[in-house]
Amino acid sequence: MDSSLNAARRARELAQTADERLDVLVVGLGATGAGAALDAASRGLSVAAVDAHDLAFGTSRWSSKLIHGGLRYLAKGQVGVAYESAVERGVLLRHTAPHLVRAHPYVLPLTSGVSRAQAALVMTGYRLGDGLRAAARTPRRLLPGPTRLTASRTRTLAPFLGEDGLRGGLLSWDGRLLDDARLVVAVARTAAAHGARVLTRCRALELTATGARVRDELTGAEFTIRARAVINATGVWAGGLDPRVRLRPSRGTHLVLRAGALPGLLAGLHVPMPGESNRFALVLPQADGRVHVGLTDEPVDGPVPDVPEVPEEDVTALLDVLNAILETPLPREAVAGAYAGLRPLLDADGDAAGSPGTGTRTADLSRRHAVLADGPLVTVVGGKLTTYRRMAEDAVDQAVSAGNLQAGPSRTARLPLVGAGPQRADVPPRLAERYGSEARAVHELVKAHPEEVGLGVTEGELLWSVRHEGALDEGDLLDRRTRIGLVPEDRAAALPTARALLH
Numbered sequence: 417m418d419s420s421l422n423a424a425r426r427a428r429e430l431a432q433t434a435d436e437r438l439d440v441l442v443v444g445l446g447a448t449g450a451g452a453a454l455d456a457a458s459r460g461l462s463v464a465a466v467d468a469h470d471l472a473f474g475t476s477r478w479s480s481k482l483i484h485g486g487l488r489y490l491a492k493g494q495v496g497v498a499y500e501s502a503v504e505r506g507v508l509l510r511h512t513a514p515h516l517v518r519a520h521p522y523v524l525p526l527t528s529g530v531s532r533a534q535a536a537l538v539m540t541g542y543r544l545g546d547g548l549r550a551a552a553r554t555p556r557r558l559l560p561g562p563t564r565l566t567a568s569r570t571r572t573l574a575p576f577l578g579e580d581g582l583r584g585g586l587l588s589w590d591g592r593l594l595d596d597a598r599l600v601v602a603v604a605r606t607a608a609a610h611g612a613r614v615l616t617r618c619r620a621l622e623l624t625a626t627g628a629r630v631r632d633e634l635t636g637a638e639f640t641i642r643a644r645a646v647i648n649a650t651g652v653w654a655g656g657l658d659p660r661v662r663l664r665p666s667r668g669t670h671l672v673l674r675a676g677a678l679p680g681l682l683a684g685l686h687v688p689m690p691g692e693s694n695r696f697a698l699v700l701p702q703a704d705g706r707v708h709v710g711l712t713d714e715p716v717d718g719p720v721p722d723v724p725e726v727p728e729e730d731v732t733a734l735l736d737v738l739n740a741i742l743e744t745p746l747p748r749e750a751v752a753g754a755y756a757g758l759r760p761l762l763d764a765d766g767d768a769a770g771s772p773g774t775g776t777r778t779a780d781l782s783r784r785h786a787v788l789a790d791g792p793l794v795t796v797v798g799g800k801l802t803t804y805r806r807m808a809e810d811a812v813d814q815a816v817s818a819g820n821l822q823a824g825p826s827r828t829a830r831l832p833l834v835g836a837g838p839q840r841a842d843v844p845p846r847l848a849e850r851y852g853s854e855a856r857a858v859h860e861l862v863k864a865h866p867e868e869v870g871l872g873v874t875e876g877e878l879l880w881s882v883r884h885e886g887a888l889d890e891g892d893l894l895d896r897r898t899r900i901g902l903v904p905e906d907r908a909a910a911l912p913t914a915r916a917l918l919h
């Protein structure tokens with residue numbers, strides 16, 4: 417079946433879905449929900465997946481884009497969680513998304529703020545992480561081992577570092593996503609290629625044992641989707657549909673610096689957070705030239721907003737951490753944009769999580785995911801982007817058994833996502849990097865519509881998103897299919913073109 421998502425397919429499949437009884441209804445199209453739709457559809461089940469907004473509207477687009485091997489969990493003694501992360505990283509790098517996930521180098525500059533004992537401890541951790549890589553059978557040619565760098569080599573990778581007191585650096589490698597929202601789009605399109613109906617702008621109002629009451633957010637029409645099992649994958653909003661789930665969201669903010677703000681940066685940086693021995697800020701160069709700097713961790717109370725706000729104190733705090741290692745500190749104006757996401761952390765107090773289907777203790781739940789089943793109503797929450805596939809598999813296993821569905825085991829560990837096929841050499845490298853095996857087809861559209869919209873993106877690419885990637889409005893185009901919108905000025909400049917292309 418065709419993987420293309422667009423307004424015409426949405427309208428057609430929405431009409432069909434209201435009439436039928438499906439095997440599985442998935443609610444939420446972040447990484448987890450899209451993954452569940454793919455997992456279920458590729459087992460031969462009939463599936464619809466709805467999102468109140470767009471693909472990757474929630475937390476999945478606000479991540480640091482690390483596909484990590486679980487080192488931080490190892491440091492906390494959570495060996496199982498760390499191993500699961502390392503295995504899933506290998507699956508993405510080797511089999512399912514080698515076009516979207518690559519190995520990336522990270523340097524911890526050894527400044528006066530990092531003691532020799534701390535550096536030795538970090539290096540031991542890196543070596544254990546390399547052991548996890550080996551245990552997960554990810555070859556070293558894909559993820560090289562850690563090494564120590566001289567001060568001059570460290571400055572080759574990050575020339576703007578202050579020279580004073582810099583005694584070298586620690587180099588390590590981990591997985592990194594080109595773009596988190598693009599991963600979700602690729603997973604959702606692969607699900608559609610296996611027959612899943614991927615329906616954005618459809619909000620679940622209420623979940624029942626026999627399906628859900630849903631509202632088409634484009635028309636206001638309400639209808640029922642009937643299904644033998646329902647998977648609630650609404651992340652930080654999950655408690656709104658399943659009262660058993662109590663979350664304690666935590667805000668993670670990133671700054672966005674324009675290309676050129678940190679000239680010559682060739683690696684990600686780990687920067688020690690002042691006063692903390694085992695927490696590091698991240699300086700993350702992006703494929704589009706911008707640099708993201710994260711990451712705060714602040715508990716958030718009250719209702720969960722659609723798009724979290726970034727308070728000015730988060731900006732100041734991150735800028736201070738970054739400036740501590742720069743030869744020439746950056747002024748506030750260097751911060752061109754900022755974004756925040758809410759981590760869907762499960763409340764570990766009391767019985768908030770009910771009895772997790774994965775058999776995990778509640779105290780571990782903020783680290784691992786939980787699958788909560790109440791008859792054919794399954795909620796999957798927690799976890800991380802790196803392990804979305806495993807979360808989806810566990811949720812669908814639970815749905816299959818609770819809904820008494822006829823299906824074999826999960827196939828997704830070896831199922832390449834859209835774009836993961838062989839790449840052609842005769843397309844511009846930027847397109848090859850973003851679109852993988854689809855780059856040639858995108859290039860044809862780009863040749864016909866070469867006008868640049870911003871950040872190197874052309875009108876042809878926006879048209880591709882409208883015709884094949886399910887973009888329905890300018891927000892979909894600028895904030896999720898491309899990330900132009902992360903800098904408000906760039907978004908305003910591109911908006912008229914995006915609007916014109918949609919009409």
Ligand SMILES: Cc1cc2nc3c(=O)[nH]c(=O)nc-3n(C[C@H](O)[C@H](O)[C@H](O)COP(=O)(O)OP(=O)(O)OC[C@H]3O[C@@H](n4cnc5c(N)ncnc54)[C@H](O)[C@@H]3O)c2cc1C
Nearest residue numbers: 444446447448468474475476480482620651668757801802
């Ligand atoms: C700041 C930050 C940085 C992170 N960095 C990393 C990282 O580098 N690596 C990593 O592996 N993990 C990272 N994570 C964790 C990871 O991003 C999340 O665990 C993951 O994206 C959650 O995905 P999800 O699909 O479960 O939820 P979401 O992406 O939030 O998806 C939920 C979806 O449900 C939809 N929805 C909500 N209510 C309804 C309704 N009633 N009806 C229909 N749809 C609805 C929403 O619109 C949304 O699209 C980070 C998290 C944060 C906050």
